[in-house]
Amino acid sequence: MLTPLPPREWTPIAAAHLLNRAGFGGSPAEIHRLHCLGHSAAVAALLDADEDFDLFPAPEIAPMQRPTPGPKAQIHGAEVRALARRQTLQLRDWWLRRMRSTPNPAREKAVLFWHGHWATSIQKVRDPFLLLQQNETLRAHALGEFGPMTKEMTRDPAMIRYLDLQTSETGKPNENFSRELMELFTLGEGHYSEEDVREAARAFTGHRYNPRTGTFELAHRRHDKGVKTFLGRTGCFNGDEVVDIIVSQPRCAEFISKKLWTFYAGENPPQGLLDTLADAYRDSGLHTGNLLRRIFTSRAFYAPVIVRSQIKSPVQWLVQACKILEIPLPAAAVSLKVLTELGQTLFAPPNVKGWDGGRAWISSSTLLLRHNLAGQIVRGAGGRLQAPDIDTLIPPGAAPSSLCDALGERLFQSPMSPALRAKATTFLDGNGTSPAARRDLLHLLLSTPEFQLS
Amino acid sequence: MKPTLHTRRQFLRTSILGGAISWTVPAFLERTFFTLDAIAADSPIQTTTGKDGQILVVLQLAGGNDGLNTLVPFTDDAYFRARPRIAIPAKLTHRLTDHFGLNPNLSALKSLHDDGHLAVVQGVGYPNPNRSHFRSTEIWQTASDAHKTESHGWLGRYFDSCCQGEDPTVGVSIGNQTPQAFASQDQRGISFARPEQFRFDLSKTSDPEAADEFFRAINERDAAAMEGGSIGVLQGTPAAQGDALDFLQRATLDAVASSDKVLEITKRTKPAASYPAGQLSNSLNLVARLIGGGMPTRVYYVAQGGYDTHSNQSGSHDRLMAELDASIGAFTADLKAQGNFDRVVLMTFSEFGRRVAENTSAGTDHGAAAPLFVIGGKVQPGIHGQAPSLTQLHKGDLMHTVDFRNVYATVLSHWLGAPVAPILKRSFTTLPFIQRCGI
Numbered sequence: 001m002l003t004p005l006p007p008r009e010w011t012p013i014a015a016a017h018l019l020n021r022a023g024f025g026g027s028p029a030e031i032h033r034l035h036c037l038g039h040s041a042a043v044a045a046l047l048d049a050d051e052d053f054d055l056f057p058a059p060e061i062a063p064m065q066r067p068t069p070g071p072k073a074q075i076h077g078a079e080v081r082a083l084a085r086r087q088t089l090q091l092r093d094w095w096l097r098r099m100r101s102t103p104n105p106a107r108e109k110a111v112l113f114w115h116g117h118w119a120t121s122i123q124k125v126r127d128p129f130l131l132l133q134q135n136e137t138l139r140a141h142a143l144g145e146f147g148p149m150t151k152e153m154t155r156d157p158a159m160i161r162y163l164d165l166q167t168s169e170t171g172k173p174n175e176n177f178s179r180e181l182m183e184l185f186t187l188g189e190g191h192y193s194e195e196d197v198r199e200a201a202r203a204f205t206g207h208r209y210n211p212r213t214g215t216f217e218l219a220h221r222r223h224d225k226g227v228k229t230f231l232g233r234t235g236c237f238n239g240d241e242v243v244d245i246i247v248s249q250p251r252c253a254e255f256i257s258k259k260l261w262t263f264y265a266g267e268n269p270p271q272g273l274l275d276t277l278a279d280a281y282r283d284s285g286l287h288t289g290n291l292l293r294r295i296f297t298s299r300a301f302y303a304p305v306i307v308r309s310q311i312k313s314p315v316q317w318l319v320q321a322c323k324i325l326e327i328p329l330p331a332a333a334v335s336l337k338v339l340t341e342l343g344q345t346l347f348a349p350p351n352v353k354g355w356d357g358g359r360a361w362i363s364s365s366t367l368l369l370r371h372n373l374a375g376q377i378v379r380g381a382g383g384r385l386q387a388p389d390i391d392t393l394i395p396p397g398a399a400p401s402s403l404c405d406a407l408g409e410r411l412f413q414s415p416m417s418p419a420l421r422a423k424a425t426t427f428l429d430g431n432g433t434s435p436a437a438r439r440d441l442l443h444l445l446l447s448t449p450e451f452q453l454s
Numbered sequence: 455m456k457p458t459l460h461t462r463r464q465f466l467r468t469s470i471l472g473g474a475i476s477w478t479v480p481a482f483l484e485r486t487f488f489t490l491d492a493i494a495a496d497s498p499i500q501t502t503t504g505k506d507g508q509i510l511v512v513l514q515l516a517g518g519n520d521g522l523n524t525l526v527p528f529t530d531d532a533y534f535r536a537r538p539r540i541a542i543p544a545k546l547t548h549r550l551t552d553h554f555g556l557n558p559n560l561s562a563l564k565s566l567h568d569d570g571h572l573a574v575v576q577g578v579g580y581p582n583p584n585r586s587h588f589r590s591t592e593i594w595q596t597a598s599d600a601h602k603t604e605s606h607g608w609l610g611r612y613f614d615s616c617c618q619g620e621d622p623t624v625g626v627s628i629g630n631q632t633p634q635a636f637a638s639q640d641q642r643g644i645s646f647a648r649p650e651q652f653r654f655d656l657s658k659t660s661d662p663e664a665a666d667e668f669f670r671a672i673n674e675r676d677a678a679a680m681e682g683g684s685i686g687v688l689q690g691t692p693a694a695q696g697d698a699l700d701f702l703q704r705a706t707l708d709a710v711a712s713s714d715k716v717l718e719i720t721k722r723t724k725p726a727a728s729y730p731a732g733q734l735s736n737s738l739n740l741v742a743r744l745i746g747g748g749m750p751t752r753v754y755y756v757a758q759g760g761y762d763t764h765s766n767q768s769g770s771h772d773r774l775m776a777e778l779d780a781s782i783g784a785f786t787a788d789l790k791a792q793g794n795f796d797r798v799v800l801m802t803f804s805e806f807g808r809r810v811a812e813n814t815s816a817g818t819d820h821g822a823a824a825p826l827f828v829i830g831g832k833v834q835p836g837i838h839g840q841a842p843s844l845t846q847l848h849k850g851d852l853m854h855t856v857d858f859r860n861v862y863a864t865v866l867s868h869w870l871g872a873p874v875a876p877i878l879k880r881s882f883t884t885l886p887f888i889q890r891c892g893i
Contacts, residue, residue, distance in 0.1 A: 077764070123588040124586055124588050176601070309697070350605070352603055363705075364622040364708055364709035365646060365652065368651075368652060431661055440659040440660055447654065449702035449703050453699065
């Protein structure tokens with residue numbers, strides 16, 4: 001099923017599809033460059049790209065101090081909360097800018113996937129430093145092996161706080177993390193028993209972090225060293241050994257590879273494809289980068305039912321809009337407002353299941369918001385939101401038909417339908433080609449169902 | 455088993471309405487046909503015309519409202535012992551019974567009580583209470599057990615099970631974000647802070663009329679499109695993309711039709727009572743106008759924030775109570791003047807109550823069970839449920855005597871006429887705080 005795409009099918013539309021899904025899309029020039037590389041070199045360029053170490057210096061934030069109680073407090077709760085809010089905003093802005101401008105967009109896209117997978121929210125964690133740390137951990141493992149990534153997540157302070165591992169100790173194991181680890185992060189419901197949840201919870205007792213330094217520590221005295229029986233195996237397992245057992249289950253490869261395909265390619269893949277994906281993931285030692293290489297070079301990934309059939313997430317919508325309109329991201333507070341209203345606040349997934357995605361992104365309200373936000377992006381708002389250069393996007397005096405070709409390529413990465421072309425041409429004929437009229441057309445074309453698709 | 459609703463709807467699209475028209479008519483305009491079918495099949499699908507039918511207004515008190523200073527147990531020594539600085543003296547409260555009085559700022563609620571239009575449910579909470587705002591709000595919004603995570607909201611599940619084929623405006627939330635309570639399979643329910651936000655804003659275009667015409671035209675699947683001249687980007691649109699495009703086109707049509715209606719109603723309606731200044735008041739004013747204007751909405755959602763009163767609580771809590779009281783007072787007066795008071799039930803909730811004992815900053819920390827209000831022309835007035843003990847506490851908190859899902863079950867079955875078990879995932883007993891509706 002994962003047969004490679006024949007070279008003659010490596011078209012500019014295929015290159016655009018690859019850039020849309022593996023990354024966050026790009027301008028016609030970027031798509032052209034990718035296409036010229038040839039298919040396998042293009043995939044390699046995306047998955048193996050380098051990024052200068054200091055290109056995106058992380059915001060300088062330290063673990064949150066705890067407010068001291070009482071009227072003579074040295075550190076007030078309100079100040080701590082205000083600082084946390086500011087730093088969370090910085091953190092979001094830093095990551096979005098990285099998505100927008102990194103030479104390695106495939107890695108950032110994968111980090112976004114894993115953020116939705118290992119969903120952890122600032123609303124409970126409260127400490128932006130811990131989420132920055134988690135984001136860096138996800139980045140380090142995003143295109144690597146799933147097993148080591150899972151072990152890191154069992155030691156991740158943000159996760160420890162989010163799923164209540166901090167207080168889990170021998171005799172009083174907290175099952176929250178253990179349950180979600182199997183249900184949402186590795187195996188899926190129905191592939192473990194309640195007894196397995198309890199036994200694994202014992203193995204993770206003692207995993208905690210030091211709130212002052214924000215670093216993991218294993219509290220040996222709180223760790224339950226006793227014999228556990230887990231998924232049919234018996235031993236004095238610790239957390240790492242439990243992870244080893246989990247990732248060796250055939251089900252783990254099935255679960256993760258299906259989720260990867262759904263995120264990158266499309267919903268409801270046929271069973272035959274699922275089996276192939278799971279085999280490929282297993283054979284690679286659960287190496288996510290290698291599985292994605294197989295996916296991105298496969299013919300199935302470029303099938304007509306896959307291309308331009310995915311509803312953009314709010315992050316994809318915003319970042320891709322900025323890339324194709326060749327503008328910087330809006331100011332941090334503007335981006336936050338946009339993403340919050342559209343339903344995807346980074347570092348604040350709605351719950352431990354992450355974002356539902358797909359059609360769940362679209363409601364009457366969010367659809368109209370997308371259209372209205374498109375109008376603001378097209379026209380700009382001072383220093384907070386830079387308007388695109390309309391003469392580049394829609395050159396004055398260009399013949400309507402070549403204009404429609406160029407706009408179709410830029411906005412939809414494929415030709416406009418005859419009906420849309422006819423309407424766009426009529427609009428320009430009727431409204432003239434003043435800069436304002438061309439911005440109006442751009443606004444309207446960004447407010448089409450087609451623009452919501454990637 | 456009856457065929458699934460989805461399948462039946464598809465059947466209707468293709469066979470009753472015919473191919474061409476089904477692409478251009480917003481989904482909910484088909485509901486007349488759909489309802490006929492639903493009635494015939496004795497299905498729980500509900501339809502409102504906007505002129506009749508029960509309406510639920512959910513009012514969230516965000517931050518954790520201090521229940522003990524809302525409904526004051528003024529004869530309980532434990533109350534005064536636990537709160538030397540912030541307890542409300544008995545003589546200041548609006549007495550409802552020999553033991554309980556309303557916060558002194560709740561005078562409109564007291565009048566509603568005296569008129570037989572206020573019910574109070576005491577001790578509402580859930581087992582293994584969570585003290586995180588975020589998590590406890592989520593538990594209330596999704597009606598889940600404390601240790602379970604649900605994606606969809608309790609009202610969203612009501613929309614999914616009872617309002618298939620309805621206008622997206624079957625649920626209206628006033629605010630910038632859709633509450634998780636509305637989260638549903640079909641993404642029904644709309645939210646906006648101001649009606650002007652809920653429309654495709656073309657005011658910045660050089661020719662709004664031409665732009666509007668273009669916008670409507672590109673979202674129209676006319677007969678020509680059906681014959682192959684697809685508006686889709688690619689010729690010969692493949693199935694998956696066709697599905698997504700079709701879905702988006704229909705979502706746009708729904709949004710445009712709903713938006714037109716909201717704007718039309720808010721333009722022509724005026725409040726029939728005088729509202730105080732303030733955000734909650736503005737929200738309820740808008741809700742009253744939408745009700746008066748005949749929106750087919752069954753559930754409205756509004757919120758008032760600021761209840762997280764950790765320090766120097768008295769002044770701030772008093773202000774919140776006063777704002778709540780004045781806003782509800784104006785809202786109920788408005789509904790009465792419209793003649794819609796008997797169609798509406800307003801229910802408050804907060805993610806948790808607060809600790810029994812005040813803290814060292816003359817405030818209160820996150821607690822558990824608390825009372826909530828149910829207001830309307832058809833409530834069974836008085837105090838319902840059992841008051842939690844102030845001396846037998848769990849980790850310093852009141853132990854709940856009523857599960858919040860018993861309250862939801864009552865509202866769903868007695869007021870909205872909806873089946874409880876599919877929505878709350880199992881059945882819950884109901885309480886007698888609402889007169890059964892005629893459904």
